[in-house]
Amino acid sequence: MYKSKLINILKTISNKELKKFNDYLMSPFFNKNEKVIKLFHELKPLAPNYDEQAVERTRIFPKIFGKEPFEEPKLRYVMADLTKLLENFLSYQQYQESEGGFYKNFFLLKAYVEKDLDKYFNSVWRLQEGALQKSVIRDNKHYFHQYLLDSEKYLFSSIRSNHISDEVRNKLSKSLIDNLDVFYISNKLKYICEFYNTGNVLSSDVSNPVLYEEIITYVESLAEPAPSIAIYYKILMTLVDSENEEHFNGFLQYLYGHTAFFTEDELYDIYTFGHNYCARKYNSGHINYLGKLFELYKISIEKKILLPKNVLAEQHYKNISQIALFLGEMEFAEDFIYKYRDYVRIDLRKNAFTYNLANLHFHKKDYNEAISLMQEVEFNDTYYHLDTKILLVRCYYELDELMPLFYAIDALKAFIKRNKHMSKFYKTNYLTNIKFLQKLARIRGSHKRTRDKALAKLKQELQESRAISSRWISEKIAELEADINKRG
Numbered sequence: 480m481y482k483s484k485l486i487n488i489l490k491t492i493s494n495k496e497l498k499k500f501n502d503y504l505m506s507p508f509f510n511k512n513e514k515v516i517k518l519f520h521e522l523k524p525l526a527p528n529y530d531e532q533a534v535e536r537t538r539i540f541p542k543i544f545g546k547e548p549f550e551e552p553k554l555r556y557v558m559a560d561l562t563k564l565l566e567n568f569l570s571y572q573q574y575q576e577s578e579g580g581f582y583k584n585f586f587l588l589k590a591y592v593e594k595d596l597d598k599y600f601n602s603v604w605r606l607q608e609g610a611l612q613k614s615v616i617r618d619n620k621h622y623f624h625q626y627l628l629d630s631e632k633y634l635f636s637s638i639r640s641n642h643i644s645d646e647v648r649n650k651l652s653k654s655l656i657d658n659l660d661v662f663y664i665s666n667k668l669k670y671i672c673e674f675y676n677t678g679n680v681l682s683s684d685v686s687n688p689v690l691y692e693e694i695i696t697y698v699e700s701l702a703e704p705a706p707s708i709a710i711y712y713k714i715l716m717t718l719v720d721s722e723n724e725e726h727f728n729g730f731l732q733y734l735y736g737h738t739a740f741f742t743e744d745e746l747y748d749i750y751t752f753g754h755n756y757c758a759r760k761y762n763s764g765h766i767n768y769l770g771k772l773f774e775l776y777k778i779s780i781e782k783k784i785l786l787p788k789n790v791l792a793e794q795h796y797k798n799i800s801q802i803a804l805f806l807g808e809m810e811f812a813e814d815f816i817y818k819y820r821d822y823v824r825i826d827l828r829k830n831a832f833t834y835n836l837a838n839l840h841f842h843k844k845d846y847n848e849a850i851s852l853m854q855e856v857e858f859n860d861t862y863y864h865l866d867t868k869i870l871l872v873r874c875y876y877e878l879d880e881l882m883p884l885f886y887a888i889d890a891l892k893a894f895i896k897r898n899k900h901m902s903k904f905y906k907t908n909y910l911t912n913i914k915f916l917q918k919l920a921r922i923r924g925s926h927k928r929t930r931d932k933a934l935a936k937l938k939q940e941l942q943e944s945r946a947i948s949s950r951w952i953s954e955k956i957a958e959l960e961a962d963i964n965k966r967g
Contacts, residue, residue, distance in 0.1 A: 480534045480535065480536050480539065480558070481529065481531040481534050481535075483558060483562075484562055485558050485561060485562045485565070486522075486529050486534060488562065488565055488566070488569075489522060489526065489529060489565070490526075490527060490528075490529060492526070492565075494526070496572070497523060497526060499568075499572070500519075500565065500568050501519070501523070503564070503568045503571070504516055504519055504564060509564065509567070509568075510564055512557075512560055514543050514544075514557045514560075515557055515560050515561045515564065517542065517543050518539070518542075518543055518557050518558065518561050519561060521539055521542045521543070522534065522539075536551060536554055537549060539554065540553075540554050543557060578620065578624065579610070581607065581624050584603055584606070584607045585607075585627055585628070585631065587603055588600055588603055588604060588607075588628075588631045588635075589631065591603065592631070592634065592635055592638065597635075597639065600635060604628065604631070604632055604635075607628055608628060611624060611625055611628065615739050615740065616740060616741065616742055617705060617706045617707060617740040617741075618665075618706070618707050618740065618741050618742055618745045619661070619662055619665040619666050619669065619707045619745075620742070620745075621707075622658045622659075622661040622662040622665070622705065622707065623658075623662040625654075625658040626655060626658040626659045626662055629651060629654050629655035629658060630655055632651055633648070633651050633652060633655055636648050636651060661705045661707065661708060664694055664697070664698065664708055665705065665707035665708045665711060667688075667690070667694060668694065668698070668708060668711035668712055668714075668715055669711045669748075671688055671691065671694075671711075671715060672711055672714045672715050672718060672752060674688060675715070675718040675719065676718060676752065676755060695712075695715075698712050706737050706740040706741070707740075707741075707745075709733060709737075710730075710733060710734065710737065710741070710749060713726065713729055713730040713733055714730060714749070714752045716729075716730075717730055717752070717756050718756075721756070721759065721760070727753075727756055730753065731753070734749060734750075734753070743783070743784060743787065744787065746779075746782075746784045747779075747784055747785065747787060750775065750778075750779045750784055750785070753775050754772060754775055754776065754779075754798075757769075757771050757772035757775060758772060762908055764944075766950075769802060769805060769806065770806065772802060773799075773802045773803065773806055773808075776795075776798065776799045776802065780795075780799065780819075786822060789822060790822060790823075790824060791819055791822035791823055792823075793823055793824065793827045793830075793831045793860075794860075794862075796819060796820075796822075796823050796831050796835065797831060797834065797835060797863070797866075799815060799819075800812050800815055800816050800835045800838065800839070801835070801838060801866075803815060804838060804839065804842045805950065809839075809842065809843070812839060812842075813839055816832065816835045816836060816839060820832045827859070830856055830857050830859065830863075833852050833853075833855045833856050834852075834853070834856045834863065834866075834867060836852055837849045837850075837852035837853045837856070837867075837870065838870060840852065841870055841873065841874060844877070846874040846877050846878050847878070849870070849874050850871065850874050853867055853870065853871055853874075861898060861900065861901065862905075864894070865891065865894070865895070865909055868887060868890070868891050868894075869891070869909075869912065869913070869916070871887055872884055872887050872888060872891070872913075872916055873916070873951065875887065876916070876919070876920055876923070876955070879923075881920055881923070881924050884920050885917070885920065888913055888916060888917050888920075891909075891913055892910065892913055895909050895910055895913075911944055912949060912952075915937070915940075915941060915944075915949060915952050916952065918933075918937050918940075919937065919952060919955055919956065922934060922937065922959065923959065927962075927963065930959060930963055931963055934956055934959055934960055934963070937956060938953075938956050941953065941956070
């Protein structure tokens with residue numbers, strides 16, 4: 480039973496939800512099966528871990544069926560019924576709580592039409608229409624909700640045609656079309672942005688989606704597009720014309736001036752596009768974008784945009800601490816690593832904290848402690864794996880342990896070349912970084928008389944490379960040059 484769908488779902492249910500689910504099960508409206516209730520009452524005290532031995536089928540069966548001989552199919556049927564009720568409960572809970580109760584009222588409108596309760600239909604419609612207009616939010620969901628509301632009113636007016644004038648019906652149909660257009664165009668733009676953005680991260684063949692040119696032409700003809708259209712149009716321009724930095728500046732200016740129009744969930748996506756743009760610019764040699772990325776991250780963490788349901792994504796935790804360390808913001812980085820550790824998902828927390836603490840010790844020049852911590856990091860992500868190994872190589876360099884350094888580099892190159900999921904962009908960046916690390920280590924291990932020319936060549940290659948910008952490698956080159964000049 481431990482590996483069953485039922486237990487896997489129950490592990491995600493909070494204590495508060497378990498109490499609500501208990502009430503749900505006890506209601507004869509939802510459930511009349513006593514054996515299902517018995518099974519749940521046996522499992523509930525075992526939350527949240529549901530020990531494997533405690534949920535063994537042979538131990539649970541007699542609690543449900545008494546002295547009956549063990550028959551697994553019987554227990555399986557009860558488990559299936561409980562699982563279905565649990566799924567229905569989760570669906571019902573989402574229905575009750577989603578979109579500020581919009582869908583409750585939406586389906587209530589449908590019921591009132593069916594029951595010919597015109598007075599109550601109009602009352603609920605006005606209530607929901609007023610709520611939509613009063614809200615400052617103008618994201619794509621707003622326009623979708625307005626469209627759904629208008630569609631119900633239009634259907635109602637068609638059925639009650641003798642009660643509503645043609646003028647009112649025409650006005651309603653115009654509103655319905657306009658809201659549907661805004662919803663469609665803003666959503667289309669959003670997912671075109673996702674499409675192009677994904678093309679920059681994963682291996683994919685990027686080509687223009689259907690109606691791309693028509694939508695762009697239409698949006699550019701609008702004097703004042705809806706906020707949900709304007710923001711994604713501006714994001715799209717940063718993706719298709721990334722060299723023109725005015726697009727990014729325009730995006731930021733619009734975002735800061737229209738933040739109130741978007742929900743936190745929408746802002747999360749919007750800021751992520753901004754983060755990705757800055758990261759790509761930095762990785763292609765625009766050093767100043769690291770500072771811009773840091774400022775964007777600070778704003779999005781301070782406003783809790785990156786903390787949906789009080790959870791900080793492992794990747795954001797890593798990125799923010801790493802960028803702060805790159806920029807020499809040691810105090811901020813250390814405070815952040817400890818302060819936001821408990822916001823990372825519990826199953827990822829230890830690994831994320833350990834890696835970032837190792838990185839902090841590396842920047843504090845405590846290399847042995849950094850290596851010790853890195854040995855505790857588990858590789859559950861391709862880029863975590865690569866970044867940890869590169870950090871390990873740098874530690875070996877700082878400790879002048881060249882033999883393990885070269886072994887680690889060979890393993891890294893083989894791993895990257897075998898990986899089929901990394902885009903060409905990231906493969907090139909990582910392999911270039913490793914190439915420079917390898918050359919740097921070879922120069923350090925060579926005779927001091929031959930270093931001068933080799934360093935000059937490496938320095939020139941690093942400056943000419945647009946695939947990567949590595950401040951650390953530049954610093955190490957400068958240190959070796961200083962050593963040559965000192966001895967010269």
